[in-house]
Amino acid sequence: MADPTEQAIQSTVVYLETNLLKIPELNIRAQVKANGKNINMRTSKRIENKDGFYMSTINAGVTQCHAIFIYRETQANGQTTFYVYDPNGRTNALKYDYQKYIIFDEPFEVDFSMTPVKSVNDVGRCAVWCIVVIILLNSFDRSDRLNALHSFNTRMRESPDIRNDFIDDISRLLVSFKNFTPSHTRRFIDEVKARIASVFMQIKHNEQLEAEKVSHSSRSSKSSKSNRSNRSNRSNKSNRSNRSNKSNRTEATGSR
DSSP, rough: OOOOOOOHHHHHHHHHHHHHTOGGGGOEEEEEEEEEBBBEEOOOOOOOSSSEEHHHHHHHHOOOEEEEEEEEETTTTTTTTEEETTTBHHHHHHSHHHHEEEESOOOOOETTTTTTTTTOTSSOOOOHHHHHHHHHHHTSSSSGHHHHHHHHHHHHHHHHHHHHHHHHHHHHHHHHOOOHHHHHHHHHHHHHHHHHHHHHHHHHHHHHHHHHHHHHHHHHHHHHHHHHHHHHHHHHHHHHHHHHHHHHHHHHHHHH
């Protein structure tokens, strides 16, 4: 299949995002568009912003819009944390003063641990990355989510070819869907999960290779030490034998 145009990708993303809101198990609560730079996360009589994912479009420049998502979580102490995922990396995310521009009724914290340390978004498909990561996080138990995302981000950062081939594949899958009814949307989610699973299979394979390399290196080191020890023992025995022979010859000479 030929690579889709960026226009085709963007128009399909807009359609998909609307339909992802209809899939309750994804826990996507709303789409939030920044007003100026303000991101309104307040609760009102009309809108109840509960814990979950919020797909957001922020103003990244004079004429540029940029897709991120915010994951809202209420902590055990009752305080709210807003986890920001920005595929352009933490340096870019920190430029946008979320602590200042997130509008909320109560004190809150902003956390960037979901955001990759450096950008994975070489080709400008921020909204596609956001959709992928929301699906990824929903594929794991809450206790395992951050570790899984960190492993995924690390794998994507290994080389431009890895991350660009991955997002190109997802983009081709995206535009292959002619519509996003609930059943089609769920099929798209399953297809993305399968591709994410392939990434983790490769991560596991690489970890096994690395473990085998370390194990082989350790065995080689032990073998080398053992050989040196054996040579040293043989040398010591030889020296003792030579000294003993020399002593015997001296005694024999004295007797004569």
